[in-house]
Amino acid sequence: MRQFQQMNIYCANTADGILVSRDKLKSLQLLSKHKIGIPKTAFVRDKKDVLPAIERVGGAPVIIKLIEGTQGIGVLLAETQETAISIIELLQSQKQNVLIQKFVAESKGKDIRxxxxxxxxxxxxxxxxxxxxxxxxxxxxxxxxxIKLTDEYREAAIKATQIMGLRVAGVDILESKAGPQILEVNSSPGLEGIEKSTGLDIAGSIVDYIAAQVDFPEIDIRQRLTVSRGYGVTEIQIPSGSKFENIEIGKTDLKDKGINILTLYRAGKAYPNPSDKKVLNAEDRVLCFGKIDLMRDLIPEKTKKRRTPRAKKLVTKIVGHSD
Ligand SMILES: Nc1ncnc2c1ncn2[C@@H]1O[C@H](COP(=O)(O)OP(=O)(O)O)[C@@H](O)[C@H]1O
Ligand SMILES: [Mg+2]
Structure with missing residues (x-):
């Protein structure tokens, strides 16, 4: 991908995004790290872990998936615990890694693309x-x-696509009792079925999108902003009891310290370029650009990641030299 960019050819989907999207384990780990709803999933390699994993995702009936399957081929439904165990053992004996997933029964036989x-x-x-x-x-x-998607489903699909580093994707979503649950984000989704059914020119939308990106290309903002030495971009959480709590951004000393808030994240919503009048709350997360040292001072002591030095202090003995 990078090479293509250097060659001035625009690619909608990043190479990393495509790689991750093809691996169901990596994708689900990434999505869950970003608090996107997914069906309860376990990954097992050892025989002795199979039963506890089945129980952890809610017991049989249970879904078993190959990590790299597509078009439904690597997805099985095991009605009983015994069937599940024998299927998993069979697959493992063939060196296939599998995911064990909660069967979202209320969504049986249907999903949203x-x-x-x-x-x-x-x-x-x-x-x-x-x-x-x-x-x-x-x-x-x-x-x-x-169907017409609700905002909740639409947001989940867009967020999942962005987290995976993709611009064009087909997102599979189960309609669970707990709301949208993402099954996978396909980086090369088929067009035929969905164009036929909706009558929409999706290929045309992709072409328009790419044309607009080429006119107004996205830049790697983090990279551009970190070019100045000692400056960087980081995300900081405002803990409760912090001196920034309940204060307007303009009334903090952030500006004086040369720290700019690029985006404020609150309760799952993003506020890009928040105004000086915006009041900061506890639990807000702020994406900042500024001097790395000054931003580090803003991180509360107890949440700072400290590396425990493993090596002993170097004791320098001066033994005199002979040359
Ligand atoms: N956890 C689950 N609960 C219920 N149905 C599921 C579950 N996982 C998959 N399915 C069904 O199986 C289909 C294929 O699963 P998916 O994970 O999208 O694999 P593939 O990459 O093969 O399409 C889904 O479209 C859905 O209908
Ligand atoms: Mg699918």
Whole structure:
């Protein structure tokens, strides 16, 4: 990808994003780290861990998945604990790593495919499996229904795409009792089924998006901002009881210290370029640009990551030299 960028060819999806999206374990780890809803999932390598893992995700019936499957082929539903264990053992004996996932029963046989381009969902369908099939992939015979996504589902799809480092993605979402749960973010989603069902020109949206990006390319802002020595970008959380709590940004000493707030994050919402009048709250997170040393002073002592020095202090003995 970097090479392509140097060659001045624009790629919508980053190489890293494509790699992660193809690995269900890595993707789910990344999404869950960013607090995106996913079905409870466990990864097991050892035989003795299989049973506890099945129990941890809620017991049978349980979903078993190959880490690199697509089009529904590597996804199985085991009705009983015994079946689950024998399937997993079989796969492991073939050196296949598997994920064990809670079967989201209320969503049996259906899921949502949200097609994200840039920071928008340009099309969405609900795919419904046919007959006894629980997998709703179009390749498994799933039929498409047109739907209008709620804000909650739309936000989840866009956020998941951005976290994966993708600009064009097909996000599979289960409609669980607990709200949207992301199954996977496909970095090369098929167009045919969703275009046919919605009648939308999704390929056209991708082309328009890419054309706009080429006119107004995204730059690696972190890299640009860190070019000045000693300056950097970092995210700081405001703990309760902090001197910044309940104070307008303009009334803090941040400006004097040359620290700028680029974005304020509060309760899952982002406020880019917050005004001086915006009042800071406890638990806000602020993305700042400024002198690294001064920003480090803002991190509360107890949350600072300190490296415990392993090596002993160097004792320098002067023994005189002979040359
Ligand atoms: N945890 C789950 N609970 C219920 N249904 C699921 C679950 N995981 C997958 N499915 C069904 O199986 C289909 C394929 O799963 P997915 O993880 O998207 O794999 P693939 O990459 O093969 O498409 C989904 O579209 C959905 O219908
Ligand atoms: Mg899928």
């Amino acid at each position: 949200a097609f994200v381009v840039g920071d928008q969902v340009v099309a969405a369908i609900r795919r419904v499996a046919q007959g006894a099939e629980f997998r709703s992939n179009i390749h498994r015979g799933g039929k498409a229904e047109n």
